[in-house]
Amino acid sequence: MAGRTLYEKIWDAHIVRSYDGGDDLIYIDRHLVQEVSSPQAFAALDEYGRTVRRPEAHLSVADHAVPTKNRSQELKTGLAARQVERLVDNCHRYEIPYIPTDDPRHGIVHVIGPELGFTQPGTTLVCGDSHTCTHGAFGCIAFGIGASECACVLATQTLRQRKQKTMRVSLDGALPEGVTIKDVIIALIAKIGTGGGVGYAIEYVGSAVEALSMQARMTLCNMTIEAGSRVGLVGVDEKTIAFLKGRPLSPKGADWEAAVAAWANLRSDEDAQFDHCVSLDVSQLAPQVSWGTTPEQSVSVTGHIPDPMQESDPDRRFGLQKSLDYMALTAGTAIRDITIDKVFIGSCTNGRIEDLRSAAAILEGRTVAPGVSAIVVPGSAATRIAAEAEGLDLIFRSAGFEWREAGCSMCVGMNDDRLAEGERCASTSNRNFEGRQGIGGRTHLMSPQMAAAAAVTGRLTDVRELLSCR
Ligand code: SF4
Numbered sequence: 001m002a003g004r005t006l007y008e009k010i011w012d013a014h015i016v017r018s019y020d021g022g023d024d025l026i027y028i029d030r031h032l033v034q035e036v037s038s039p040q041a042f043a044a045l046d047e048y049g050r051t052v053r054r055p056e057a058h059l060s061v062a063d064h065a066v067p068t069k070n071r072s073q074e075l076k077t078g079l080a081a082r083q084v085e086r087l088v089d090n091c092h093r094y095e096i097p098y099i100p101t102d103d104p105r106h107g108i109v110h111v112i113g114p115e116l117g118f119t120q121p122g123t124t125l126v127c128g129d130s131h132t133c134t135h136g137a138f139g140c141i142a143f144g145i146g147a148s149e150c151a152c153v154l155a156t157q158t159l160r161q162r163k164q165k166t167m168r169v170s171l172d173g174a175l176p177e178g179v180t181i182k183d184v185i186i187a188l189i190a191k192i193g194t195g196g197g198v199g200y201a202i203e204y205v206g207s208a209v210e211a212l213s214m215q216a217r218m219t220l221c222n223m224t225i226e227a228g229s230r231v232g233l234v235g236v237d238e239k240t241i242a243f244l245k246g247r248p249l250s251p252k253g254a255d256w257e258a259a260v261a262a263w264a265n266l267r268s269d270e271d272a273q274f275d276h277c278v279s280l281d282v283s284q285l286a287p288q289v290s291w292g293t294t295p296e297q298s299v300s301v302t303g304h305i306p307d308p309m310q311e312s313d314p315d316r317r318f319g320l321q322k323s324l325d326y327m328a329l330t331a332g333t334a335i336r337d338i339t340i341d342k343v344f345i346g347s348c349t350n351g352r353i354e355d356l357r358s359a360a361a362i363l364e365g366r367t368v369a370p371g372v373s374a375i376v377v378p379g380s381a382a383t384r385i386a387a388e389a390e391g392l393d394l395i396f397r398s399a400g401f402e403w404r405e406a407g408c409s410m411c412v413g414m415n416d417d418r419l420a421e422g423e424r425c426a427s428t429s430n431r432n433f434e435g436r437q438g439i440g441g442r443t444h445l446m447s448p449q450m451a452a453a454a455a456v457t458g459r460l461t462d463v464r465e466l467l468s469c470r
Contacts, residue, residue: 003269005166006235007201010141010266014124016158025160029123031153032109033060033096035080035087036414037128041150042090050155055095057157059118062087063108064129064414066101068377068404075101080415094154105248107380107406110134110348114218115382117247121236121263126153131348131430133224137217138244139236139266141201144225164231165275167200168268171208173283178464180358181216182350182428182447184208185223186288186298188280194296197229200276203268204234208282214243215354222349223430226295235267289335289460290432290445292323297432299335301450301462307331326434327442328422335460338444342425343374343455344437345401345448347411350428351379355448356387359428360395362452362466368400369458375402375417377409401455413438426454 004012016025033041038060045052052058062084067074075081084101091098099105105112110131113119121139126132128150135142149159171184189196202224204217212220217234224232234240241260244250251259286300297320299306308320308331324331329338345351345359356378368374376396378384384406387393393403410417411429419425419441428451429436432443444460453463 002273003271005268005272005274006139006203006233006266007141007164007166007231008272010122010124011163013122019160023160023162025158026124028126028153028157028159029057030118030125031058031150032113032118032125032127032132033058033091033150034064034109034127034129035062035083036064037147037150038090039086040147041128041154042094044148044151045094045154052094052096052154053157056097058096058154059099059113059116060087060091060096061099061106061109061112062101064408064412066407067416068407068409069416071101071405074416078416104381104385107382108348108351108408110222111351111379111383114138114214114243115247115380117244117250120244120250120259121240121266126159130225130230131222133230133232134218134222134348136221136224136231136233137214138240139233139263141231141233143230164201165199167197167202167229167276167278168274169202169204170206170277170279171204171282172206172279173208173281174211175208175282176285178287178449178462178467179282179285180447180449181212181219183285183288184280184282185220186290186295186445187285189223189227189295190288190298191280192227192278194226194294195228197224197227200229201231201233202227202229203274204232205268206279209234210237213354214239215352218352219349223295226430236263287447287450287463289450290443291327291329291335292320293326293432293434294323295430295432295445297323298445301335301460303335305329305331305333305335336462337459339424339459340372340426340444340454341423342419343368343372343451344377344410344425344427344429345375345451346377346379346409347429348379348408349430350448351377351383353383353386355428356383356392357390359448359452360392362449362463363399363401363456364395366399366456368455372455372458374400374455375404375410377404377417378406380406399455410437412436413441426451426460
């Protein structure tokens with residue numbers, strides 16, 4: 001029998017039935033539920049008189065809309081109050097576990113899933129949010145779904161899906177100082193394009209991936225969707241197991257031993273055939289910054305804004321100029337000459353403890369530049385508590401950052417944290433589309449340490465300059 005990829009192994013193990021034409025009905029092990037995409041799904045259950053097939057297979061939390069400042073007061077009267085109330089009511093009626101906004105387990109859905117051990121290798125996991133691919137860092141098939149699909153999962157614990165083709169992305173070499181996995185994934189997207197992964201499940205392999213922490217692997221898988229692929233995976237190794245051991249929802253006792261034994265084979269076979277292969281030597285990378293309105297429109301921080309007139313394809317030329325116009329940038333401008341108004345450190349891409357540590361290391365003994373406002377929003381309450389135990393909050397506050405409660409915050413213009421029209425932000429989030437952080441807001445994606453460096457200087461900055469003068 002020919003070798004199989006990790007994706008194929010997990011997929012094949014979850015087929016309930018196959019249809020003529022190529023679709024499969026696959027079993028869904030786990031479903032994360034949040035306040036934005038779930039109301040329509042619950043309304044569909046109400047309308048058709050359906051029950052939830054396995055309430056314990058779902059876990060619910062409010063993250064997108066929740067305020068990160070004055071939360072208890074805002075949730076009495078603010079915009080998010082109704083959304084949170086509705087989620088609480090729906091979860092209560094259908095007996096789905098719900099994590100309250102003041103609970104120490106609260107946080108962004110893609111941060112708390114792994115933290116709690118809800119995310120497990122070899123499973124299928126879905127959520128009504130496209131960055132569900134984050135969980136693939138644990139060797140599972142995890143992908144975002146729409147509201148009607150959420151209803152289907154709630155009612156039947158299955159989904160009709162088309163199996164994706166497979167892409168192997170080999171990341172090799174050692175990360176240079178000042179370069180993080182965020183820079184790697186931005187550089188990869190700039191290389192293959194925002195459509196480069198469409199139709200593929202991407203498996204990340206190579207020496208650079210093996211060297212990554214689980215937190216960095218989550219950052220990597222998180223941005224897979226920005227390359228057009230719904231699924232990003234990393235094979236299971238001892239780091240995966242160590243991360244999950246002892247988590248509240250991880251298997252216990254003999255079940256843990258059995259699970260570890262079952263997870264051991266969750267890697268692609270040596271002779272597995274991928275439909276497409278890409279490789280990147282990460283040792284040659286510099287810190288990356290997005291300049292446009294897609295993650296593909298990114299360059300090294302040492303680079304310049306590209307000139308649309310150098311583009312021969314008229315459609316691409318038009319797209320480049322449109323991005324420049326929205327971002328109010330001029331071709332040829334040095335990236336390091338671009339000044340900023342705001343800094344956002346957080347999100348399901350870079351709101352974990354390692355991200356906060358790396359940003360705090362840049363900020364220690366330094367202050368935010370005059371005229372710049374900066375917030376740091378831990379990805380979860382547990383992250384916030386851990387950061388405070390290490391004194392990171394004091395470093396951020398001393399530098400002039402606001403220290404907020406956990407939530408999606410300024411990653412998405414769905415709550416009180418947003419950019420005003422024309423404001424320019426150094427952001428650790430994952431999307432820089434027009435209006436993503438607020439109508440008319442301008443987003444530059446980068447790593448946490450690059451965002452910290454920008455906060456200190458008030459402009460897009462090569463963090464290596466600050467590292468060298470420690
Ligand atoms: S932090 Fe941003 S990308 Fe992540 S779940 Fe929230 S809104 Fe989605």
